[in-house]
Every structure is written in C-alpha cells, then in structure tokens.
Amino acid sequence: MPESRSALFNQLQQDILQLQGYKSNLAGNAVTLGLGPMLAAFPNHSFPIAAVHELICGGVEDAAATGGFLAGLIGGLMRSDGAAIWIGRSPTIFPPALNYFGIKPERVIFIDLQQEKDVLWAMEEALKCRGLAAVVGEIKELGFTASRRLQLAVEASRVTGFILRHQPRNLGANACVARWQVRSIPSEAVDGLPGIGFPRWQVDLAKVRNGKPGSWPVSWAAGRFAFATPKMAILPQVLKKKTG
Amino acid sequence: MSKRYLTIWFPHLLTDWFSRRQPALHQVPLVVAAPDHGRLVIVSANALAQSQGIDTGLVVADARAIMPSLIVINNEPGLGNRLLKNMAEWCIRYSPLAGTDPPEGIVLDITGCAHLRGGEEKYLQHLTTRLSGFGYEVRTAIADTIGAAWAVNHFGPACPIIESGTQRAALLKLPPAALRLEAEVLDRLQKLGLNQIQDIIAMPRSALRRRFGQQLLQRFDQALGDQEEVTEPVIPLEAYQERLPCLEPISTAGGIAVALERLLDTLCQRLALEQKGLRTAIFKGYRLDGKIEQVSIGTNRGTHNTKHLFKLFEEKLPTIEPALGIELFTLDAPKVEELSVLQASLWQGVGGLEDNSIAELLDRLQNRVGEGHVHRYLPDQHHWPERSIKTAESLTETPSIAWNIHKPRPMQLLSKPEPIDVAAPVPDYPPMLFRFKGKLHTIKKSDGPERIEAEWWLEGGQHRDYYSVEDEEGNRYWLFRSGHYTADKTHQWFIHGYFS
Numbered sequence A: 001m002p003e004s005r006s007a008l009f010n011q012l013q014q015d016i017l018q019l020q021g022y023k024s025n026l027a028g029n030a031v032t033l034g035l036g037p038m039l040a041a042f043p044n045h046s047f048p049i050a051a052v053h054e055l056i057c058g059g060v061e062d063a064a065a066t067g068g069f070l071a072g073l074i075g076g077l078m079r080s081d082g083a084a085i086w087i088g089r090s091p092t093i094f095p096p097a098l099n100y101f102g103i104k105p106e107r108v109i110f111i112d113l114q115q116e117k118d119v120l121w122a123m124e125e126a127l128k129c130r131g132l133a134a135v136v137g138e139i140k141e142l143g144f145t146a147s148r149r150l151q152l153a154v155e156a157s158r159v160t161g162f163i164l165r166h167q168p169r170n171l172g173a174n175a176c177v178a179r180w181q182v183r184s185i186p187s188e189a190v191d192g193l194p195g196i197g198f199p200r201w202q203v204d205l206a207k208v209r210n211g212k213p214g215s216w217p218v219s220w221a222a223g224r225f226a227f228a229t230p231k232m233a234i235l236p237q238v239l240k241k242k243t244g
Numbered sequence B: 001m002s003k004r005y006l007t008i009w010f011p012h013l014l015t016d017w018f019s020r021r022q023p024a025l026h027q028v029p030l031v032v033a034a035p036d037h038g039r040l041v042i043v044s045a046n047a048l049a050q051s052q053g054i055d056t057g058l059v060v061a062d063a064r065a066i067m068p069s070l071i072v073i074n075n076e077p078g079l080g081n082r083l084l085k086n087m088a089e090w091c092i093r094y095s096p097l098a099g100t101d102p103p104e105g106i107v108l109d110i111t112g113c114a115h116l117r118g119g120e121e122k123y124l125q126h127l128t129t130r131l132s133g134f135g136y137e138v139r140t141a142i143a144d145t146i147g148a149a150w151a152v153n154h155f156g157p158a159c160p161i162i163e164s165g166t167q168r169a170a171l172l173k174l175p176p177a178a179l180r181l182e183a184e185v186l187d188r189l190q191k192l193g194l195n196q197i198q199d200i201i202a203m204p205r206s207a208l209r210r211r212f213g214q215q216l217l218q219r220f221d222q223a224l225g226d227q228e229e230v231t232e233p234v235i236p237l238e239a240y241q242e243r244l245p246c247l248e249p250i251s252t253a254g255g256i257a258v259a260l261e262r263l264l265d266t267l268c269q270r271l272a273l274e275q276k277g278l279r280t281a282i283f284k285g286y287r288l289d290g291k292i293e294q295v296s297i298g299t300n301r302g303t304h305n306t307k308h309l310f311k312l313f314e315e316k317l318p319t320i321e322p323a324l325g326i327e328l329f330t331l332d333a334p335k336v337e338e339l340s341v342l343q344a345s346l347w348q349g350v351g352g353l354e355d356n357s358i359a360e361l362l363d364r365l366q367n368r369v370g371e372g373h374v375h376r377y378l379p380d381q382h383h384w385p386e387r388s389i390k391t392a393e394s395l396t397e398t399p400s401i402a403w404n405i406h407k408p409r410p411m412q413l414l415s416k417p418e419p420i421d422v423a424a425p426v427p428d429y430p431p432m433l434f435r436f437k438g439k440l441h442t443i444k445k446s447d448g449p450e451r452i453e454a455e456w457w458l459e460g461g462q463h464r465d466y467y468s469v470e471d472e473e474g475n476r477y478w479l480f481r482s483g484h485y486t487a488d489k490t491h492q493w494f495i496h497g498y499f500s
Helices: A002-019 A036-041 A060-078 A095-101 A116-127 A144-157 A236-243 B013-021 B023-027 B047-051 B060-066 B079-093 B120-133 B146-155 B167-171 B183-191 B197-201 B205-212 B214-224 B253-273 B306-314 B341-347 B356-369
Strands: A052-057 A084-088 A108-112 A134-138 A160-166 A178-184 A200-208 A214-221 A224-226 B005-009 B030-036 B039-045 B071-074 B097-101 B105-109 B139-143 B241-250 B276-287 B292-303 B326-338 B374-379 B389-391 B412-423 B433-436 B439-452 B464-471 B476-482 B492-499
Touching (some): A036 A200, A052 A060, A060 A084, A060 A160, A060 A200, A060 A214, A060 B492, A095 A108, A108 B356, A116 A134, A116 A144, A116 A160, A116 B356, B005 B120, B005 B146, B013 B039, B013 B079, B030 B047, B030 B060, B079 B105, B120 B139, B139 B146, B146 B167, B146 B214, B167 B197, B205 B214, B241 B253, B253 B276, B253 B306, B276 B306, B292 B306, B292 B356, B306 B356, B412 B476, B433 B492, B439 B476, B464 B492
Parallel strands (some): A052 A160, A052 A178, B030 B071
Antiparallel strands (some): B005 B105, B005 B139, B276 B292, B276 B326, B412 B433, B433 B439, B476 B492
16 A cells, blocks of 8 residues: 555654644745745745745855845745845845845845844844744854744744855854755856846755755746746846846 | 922022032131122122121122121122022922022922922921031922912011912011012112002002002012913923832832833823823933933834833843932933824734834834944935935835836945956947956956946046946856046946845
8 A cells, every 4th residue: 555655654744844843834824935846845845934044155246146046035925015124244235136036125124233142132033023024134153052042033923034144164053944055157148138147046955954955046037036047938028127 | 279389599509509618618707799890799698797787789898898807709600590400400309390590599380299298398398408408508488379489488487388378368467579579669669668568469459550560560460379470490391201209219120120110101001092102211210319310212113012111121221320229210201203093003913014013123123232223225316326225214214216126236235346457348348357356257248338427416526337247157246437438548447246
C-alpha cells in the first residue's frame, strides 16, 4: 500500500510542522508573492511568513541587489495599504526606487540608529507590533540568543522580519527560518533590444528550516518575480516606460 | 463658589534679601537706596531703621543726618520684581494661580486650595511659617477679593482671614489708603477729614465720582466684589494640568510611579470626555528643597491611552532625583489635539500606517532614541535626485505630488557622488569602462542619457547626464557626467548609485 503510506507520511509531516509552530497559510490568508518554482523549497509549499529571514550580502553591489529582491518580497507582503519599518545604520535605501517594486515609499518608515544593540532592540519592538507587514533590520552580527528573541516576537505578532547582514564575520547557526544570498547577474536582453534588461539576480536559499535549499535565477519584470526570460508581449507598458 | 484670594506683603523685601545674604545686617539699621532725580532715595528700610523714623521715600542724605551709622546699600535695578517673581513661582505649590503685585506683594488665587492643608487657617499658617523661615518678614491675608485682602493685609488687624461675604464690615475701620488710591486723591480725602472708609462708603456715588474721580469707585467695587479683579499668573495656567499634592514627601521610585499613574488616570479621563488626545506631556515633581524635577514625552498621534503614556514615561522615571522628597506632582499636557472616538476605533488593528499600534511603537522608539531618528519620505518638487525626497512632518501626511516612476532610480543612492575615472568613446555615449575604488568595471550594457538640469535658482553648477550601466558581473550602476562633453576634458564623471 505505497499510496496510503505516502499519505500517512504527508500527514505526519504536517503534524510535525504544526507542532513546530508553523501555521498553514492555506487558511484564507495566504500571501501570494509570486515565487513560483521557489515555493517547492519551503515547508508546506508556502513562503514562511511570521518568521525571521536572514539575508547575507557582501559588497555594496550585493546590498543593492538584496535590497531589490527584498523590496519585491515586502511589496507582496504589504499589498496596497500595509506598512513596513526599515531599521538601519544610515539611510542607504533611496526611497523612490521602492516604487519600482510595488511599494509606496511613503508607507515605509525608516529608522536610523547607530548602535547595533539599538537596532536589535528597535527590531524586536517593531516585530511585536501587529500593524506592520514587514520589518527589516540591518544588523552585521546576529547571535543565537538575539535571533531567538526575534523569532519569539514574530510568533506572537505574525509579522515577517528580515535581517540584512552586511559582510558578517561569522555565520554561525541562529534561529532564523531561512538564510538567503542574492547576487546580481547580467540581465537578459528583452527581444534583442539594446540597453539594460530587467533586474536579474541569482537567489541562493542557503538554509531553510524544514525545506530544501536551492538556487534560482530570478528577475523582476512587470511588477513581479519572473523565473523565465520575460517576453515582450506581457509587458508593453513597462517597456514603454523604460525606453521612453 | 465664591473666589478666595490670599495676598502676601513683604514689608522689607529688599532689606530682608540683603540681610539673608549677610546675616550681620540683621543687627543694624539698613536701607536700600536707588538714584532718583540726582538724589539717592530710600526704597526699602528694615525694622530697625523704621523705628528711627527712616522710611521709604526719604532722601539718603536726610536719613544720614538723623542717623549717621545708617548702612546704605545701592539697589540693583529690577531686583525687587525678580525676587517677587521667584517667590510667586515658589508659591505655586500652594496654588497654581500665583501673580505678583509690585512692588512688595504677591497675590494667590486660592479658590478650592485651602482644604488641601486642612482649612484656611492652617493653610495660611503653613505658608507664613515657610516664608518666614526663609528670613523674610511677611504679612498675609485671605479675603473674597484681592482689594479686601490687600487692604487688610497692609492696614488691618492681626486676624488676617476675612470670612466670605464680610469684606464690607472689615473695610469700614480702615484708612482710605487701604483702597490703593493715588496720592492726590488721598491728600484730598485727608484735607476733607475723611479718615476712614466708613466715612465715604455711604456717600452717593455720583458725588464721589465728581469729587474724586472714577478710580475711587472702581477701587470700592473691586474691594467689595462688585467688580471682578484678576491677577495675572506668573506661569500661565496650562489648560490641561493635573496636580497631586502629597501629604508626606515622596522619595521612592514606586511612589513616583504611583503618583504618575494617578495623574495620568485623571488627565486621560478628562481628555477622553472631551474627545481629545495629548501630543506632549510634562511630568514635574516639586522637591522639598525648591528644585523642580521634570520629564517630558511626545507622541506621534493624539492619545489618551493611560497604559501607553505610562509606558513612555516609565523609561524616563529613573532620571527623577527625589533627594529629600517630592511634595507636589503636576502633569501638564501643553499640546493637545482633537480626536474623534470613531477614528480611534477605526484605527484599532486595521494594519497600515493608520494603525494605532504603529503610532505607539514609534512613540516608544522616539522616546528611547530621541528625535531625528525616525523618518518617512515624501516626494518633493525637485528633479535633482538628492533633493527629490523630503521628510514627512507627521505620520498622517500624504504626498502632495505623485512619485516620479517613469525614470529609473537606484536602490542605493550615494549621499555624495564619488568621482570615477572613465574611458568613454564619443560625446554623449556612455563610458566603456570605469574605475572606482581601484576596481575596473567593463561596461557591457547601458541606458541613457537622462539629463537633469542643475537648479540654478538654488545653486550654481553643471547639469548632469545620467547613464545606467551594467558591468560584466551583472552589477548595475548609476553614473553621470557633470556638464557637457568637452575636448579639453574639463568634465568629470561620477558614480551616484547602485541599481538592484
């Protein structure tokens, strides 16, 4: 009875996930981030919201690429009227660029803090606030205790947290649900047109709890993630903007 | 409820002040003098000097003739008023409405305050004892009107409390000078042999007005309570203020927290009734040694949520130094705004910027890290990238113009463009390669140029021609050339941002 056995396994897997604090997102409040083939890597085939994600970036170029990918995710979490908080050392993100990723820049609150421990404190406070869609914190080093505190905060409030780590010195284990790494890769020409194509990144999911790590080339086209080369036919208005 | 006023008179204000600083002066006849029309005229004399017939208004030379050993101190201009103002501020612990009555008096509106010390008699005694303890000779009186209290204070008998409604009887035996009249009118009254108020109080008003002017009638009315007279408080009364006097001085953290909680409760109840929310609040503790300890908080959106406000204050409470103890707590809300009940309930848990929980979160953050760390950006009417955004004033401010979404803007913008070395082929072409921070980038793809003119009405400088470029690794940059391409290479290339 191989079929019933696999059904049993699936059921057990679900139960374990429930016990580990994963709520099924299928209960009506699923967020569609348009992650397509990436979803297979996550538990329950859904992007883990109400969790803390960790994004590692090397240089400034990587930070910009990570910011773009992150903005795409947050745009999906915020939908049209959500709000997000971005906590960092100095204003690194240029707010008008967020428009491109479907975020209204005036709905993002930027908090500039110099001390790393202030950033952690502010992040924990922000993650406890149910009114937010997402919280981003720029933290270089993240210990296990600190990440555990953040995880506990999001479990109560169901807010999704992202930690941007610029050139971290040690990449030890922590309580974050996933570890991402995003790098820019050359864009693909759209229908042979000259100039720069859509933003394109190699997105590595280095770690994910209860999931399968993977790596995908992702581009951002027509206001959503695209996993194949975008075609002219689906985005005439965007192309018009870019060439005009 | 009828008003009650307390007047304080310092008969030797200036001399007492100098004697306080040099106790030896208590034992000698002392006057304070100020120059007037080329002579030194006495403005204040102590009791010893007065017993020798030396009083205010006398020229110092004459006084010296009477008493050669007289000690004369020159007055500092404005000293008297400054002393009175400080005294009045000190008196705020007895009543929030304390005003000065130059040159030597203070007026307190003590309506509804006396019961706090167990009745007017004890109240007056407490105040008098404390002031005398500082080394000032004081005379005090309580009455229904400022005029009556002043009259009894300066000319009355020892019993200084005029029961409510009996001011007329109390005034009868006093001289007309008790009515605070001009010297000219007083002279005339004296010439006519009218030495007591009872001589004139029964006269027809029209006759009084004709002979002595309107001022006499006005002073009568003010003393009897027919015409209202108010004093201007030294510290303007906060519209939203709560006070908590303590029976025993409080010096523990727990006690201070309880006091704050009680004040917040009463203030928030009042705010809720009036459908208002406070934006700033100041919590003050008046210490036994005369110092005032205070902490203040601000909020992003008007609120009367006691718990939230307490949380904001809680972080700052340890900075209050109670020393010997705090005898009075006040809570002021200088900035209050209208708040609709409907809105408050709508904002509960809707998510987004309108959610109350976000306003409260930002309050907590600002409270801890201080002003200037929390920003929200709105589009501004400028094309120059650095100036194309401005900081929002409040959490509710919405963009007045639309965001410009038709031109590419980088994810990360350098606060200041950094110069780069480039190799560019012909005019108006993007560079083929550029060097930045020692690294050589070969450009594979590029878009542009987008010309952004310098805002000459704000500052000088060249226009910028922006190019978005992508190097061989796939990193995307925002470069610009400052000014036109020129053969003598006076133009310079800069990097200004990173695209995602």
